[in-house]
Amino acid sequence: KQEVTQIPAALSVPEGENLVLNCSFTDSAIxxxxxxxxxxxxxxxxxxxxxxxxxxxxxxxxxxxxxKSSGRSTLYIAASQPGDSATYLCAVYNNNDMRFGAGTRLTxxx
Amino acid sequence: xxxxxxxxxxxxxxxxxxxxxxxxxxxxxxxMYWYKQDSKKFLKIMFSYNNKELIINxxxxxxxxxxxxxxxxxxxxxxxxxxxxxxxxxxxSSPPGRNLRNEQYFGPGTRLTxx
Numbered sequence: 001k002q003e004v005t006q007i008p009a010a011l012s013v014p015e016g017e018n019l020v021l022n023c024s025f026t027d028s029a030i031x032x033x034x035x036x037x038x039x040x041x042x043x044x045x046x047x048x049x050x051x052x053x054x055x056x057x058x059x060x061x062x063x064x065x066x067x068k069s070s071g072r073s074t075l076y077i078a079a080s081q082p083g084d085s086a087t088y089l090c091a092v093y094n095n096n097d098m099r100f101g102a103g104t105r106l107t108x109x110x
Numbered sequence: 111x112x113x114x115x116x117x118x119x120x121x122x123x124x125x126x127x128x129x130x131x132x133x134x135x136x137x138x139x140x141x142m143y144w145y146k147q148d149s150k151k152f153l154k155i156m157f158s159y160n161n162k163e164l165i166i167n168x169x170x171x172x173x174x175x176x177x178x179x180x181x182x183x184x185x186x187x188x189x190x191x192x193x194x195x196x197x198x199x200x201x202x203s204s205p206p207g208r209n210l211r212n213e214q215y216f217g218p219g220t221r222l223t224x225x
Contacts, residue, residue, distance in 0.1 A: 036216075042218055043200060043216040043217050043218040044153075044200065044202075046213050046214060046215065049213045087151070097155060097167070098214075100152060
């Protein structure tokens with residue numbers, strides 16, 4: 001049974017810092033991994049989708065990497081801004097099921 | 111121009127009632143989903159559905175049933191509501207292809223409170 005873990009659970013950084021969020025999963029036989037952000041009381045916004053054959057995806061200041069063999073993904077955020085404050089969730093798909101981590105709550109202080 | 115919309119945004123009801131949550135997407139996607147986010151913020155898939163296949167998570171009680179009047183809508187019906195059904199329910203959709211292999215677009219969520 002796939003389990004998805006995100007570390008740390010919460011992170012607070014000053015504006016301008018580069019940061020890394022971690023996601024690990026127990027079953028490496030995944031088809032894809034997706035990173036989302038969730039703002040308080042809001043839905044999920046898809047940030048990046050990495051297919052199992054890919055090693056990374058980039059969008060603006062965001063870069064997500066995937067290492068299937070070790071069951072890990074990282075989300076790198078460059079030059080963080082207060083508007084990046086949100087909860088970041090990773091989700092993996094395999095066996096017709098999608099599993100989410102509990103998320104990392106990021107606070108970027110001005 | 112909302113991509114995936116849900117109504118209502120908040121729903122407060124008593125135990126034993128039957129309620130529905132509506133979901134609509136205007137993205138032309140052919141696969142839609144329902145997720146439940148519990149108090150610990152874990153998101154769990156409940157159903158994925160397109161016009162060919164309904165996949166039900168086996169842990170979902172049969173009090174929950176998806177109903178799709180057309181490709182753009184997937185409503186969630188819940189019978190005999192229980193306290194443990196209190197959660198935020200999210201609808202999502204994805205483009206044609208192999209279901210969860212494609213990027214998903216989420217609605218804003220419906221916060222259900224059962225008293």
